[in-house]
Amino acid sequence: MGKIRLIIAIIVGKLMICLTKLTGSQGTVFPGRIALIICPEILKILGENISEEIIVITGTNGKTTTSNMVAQILKEHDYSLVHNAAGANMITGITTAFIDKTNLIGTKIFHYALLETDEANIPLLLKELTPKVVVITNFFSDQLDRFGQLDNIINLVKDALRNTKIELVLNADDPLVTHFQSDTGLHCWYFGFKETDYDKKESFHNNKVGKYCVFCQSELVFDKYHYAQLGKFYCPNCGNRNPEPNFVAHSLVMNPTISFWVNDIYIESPYQGFYNAYNILAAVSIAKLVGLKDEFITNAIKIYQPQAGRMESFNIAAKKVILILVKNPIGLNQAMAALEQESQSKNILFILNDNAGDSRDVSWIWETDLEMLATNQLNINNFICAGTCSGDIAVRLKYSGFPAGNIVLVKNLAEGIEELITRDSEVCYVFTTYSALFSSRKMLIKYQDKYKADISALKVKDFMGMGE
Ligand SMILES: [Zn+2]
Incomplete structure (x- = not known):
């Protein structure tokens, strides 16, 4: 009976995907929503068809660009993958992505699933899927009217991650992200920038986000800001400071397109802006962790064309x-x-x-x-x-x-x-x-x-x- 429900959900979902494509609409949420009503376990079942790894990318800014770049690198390697599109980053949109790629009986195997998701969606997602890696790009205040205070979101994500075997890939320069290691006990990998020519002594601090130590609430001292609260910080009271990154970005040049090194890999990109340099750094870090080859990484980043917006x-x-x-x-x-x-x-x-x-x-x-x-x-x-x-x-x-x-x-x-x-x-x-x-x-x-x-x-x- 369960198998029949699954097949019906897939067929209905695929039909609806065809219909939304025919009408030229961007609606990638509705097919997943209906399929989940027909077969509530559909995401869990289809998630088991990933042979290598499920990679989840979350955080306030940069999810789409980072995951699109990783997708490009995986495609360079000819890996098959399930990847949800921008704007469809809730459970429903992710379910649609799986339905779109699978066969009619839901047994098709893929190497990777690359899923970008809203922070608030992480607890729900982790109930359905078992990712190997969760990447956190950064935390900024975003749409507070919809999601409530930033602190609540951070705690929500942290609680969902505890007692799992997930490995975290974290931004070493964001004081709102770095404490995930001590608070979850999970194995963490870090990416971060060394000093750059674009660093500032002052930063425009929005809502004082990230200004205070998460452990003792003392005011953090920043030697340098890369942007917002991302930079080199330490707490004069408890010693909280940036962890040593595993993936170190250095020699950043923006004129206006971006080039820099990540450890010993030289990266060039048609993108602009420090925030995109971070997205590239996150993508390269994920690719290195997955074990992808340097030449594929550099080539994919170089030819990667910016997506809508x-x-x-x-x-x-x-x-x-x-x-x-x-x-x-x-x-x-x-x-x-x-x-x-x-x-x-x-x-x-x-x-x-x-x-x-x-x-x-x-x-x-x-x-x-x-x-x-x-x-x-x-x-x-x-x-x-x-x-x-x-x-x-x-x-x-x-x-x-x-x-x-x-x-x-x-x-x-x-x-x-x-x-x-x-x-x-x-x-x-x-x-x-x-x-x-x-x-x-x-x-x-x-x-x-x-x-x-x-x-x-x-x-x-x-x-x-x-x-x-
Ligand atoms: Zn402190």
Whole structure:
């Protein structure tokens, strides 16, 4: 009877996946949800078809980029894998990913499962699956209105990990992550950066997150910050400090694309920004632990093209337009810090929504370091505000000291993109919250095609001697 239920759940799930693909929707949650109702053990059963390892990647920022890069490295090796897509990182989305890949009777074997998941989802996930490795990228405050306080989340994850045989891969530079070893007793591997040319003596501390020692609540002393609370720290009271990393990143260069060394492996990537350097470091660390070959790792990172909204690049009217998903204060601060490495003049289109999938409370923009715009060290010509909360971001910008005359409020996305590319600048950036990510991406592709067509029409005119 159980076997029949499983097969029915798989068939229904696969049909629904086909339907959602046909309608072109991004819905990867619904098939898993229905399949779990038909056969509640489906994820547990399909999880047993992983022959090598189940790897879970969690943390506030960087899950998607890190897991996509590991997926790329595994594919270079010709390993088969189950991998859930961005935005489908709850149990339902993960179940959909398994159903999509398995055969009709649920017996197909895969080498690896690579699963990114929200922190709050870890307890549920560990009831269904037995991962070999759990990776924690970092902890920042994110969508507090949805998940409650950061401390609660960290404790939730810690409690779920205790009494397991899981190995942890942890960020050695994040004081909110490093204490997992002593608090869980699990075997831990660490990745971290040595001093870099981009370190700061001060950091913009959002909500004082990570400012105090997790053991004794004394204020931590930071020798250097890489960004946010990530850096070299110690507690003057109890001696809590960064653990020695197993995977040491050094000699970081961002001009603006990234290169650095991880132990003795040289890494180059088309990505930008320190936060992406961390994502690459996490991916390389996982790959090394799994035992993948250095040349496959370096090659996969080098050719890996940014995915939707993760510094994805478009070419519109001979201008480079880069799309970046921003969903919380640290993410936005890091996106702006990445612009510091780019010397060309810029226009920015900011799409701020408060829909489902976004933070319902957009007051998080007041916790960001938009004041760095006031000095214009980022060389920004125009700031275009769009989305359901365009007025909020415009007001926030005005308070940051950014010249009011260069803040443009638009009615819709199309108008925003027109303003972005027609106003004077050498390069353009689109910052968007989650609910506008796919619509803005679609529209950028449309504009890219439109201008391509216009240019070829002009060339034909020139050729025919008809050019103006
Ligand atoms: Zn302490």
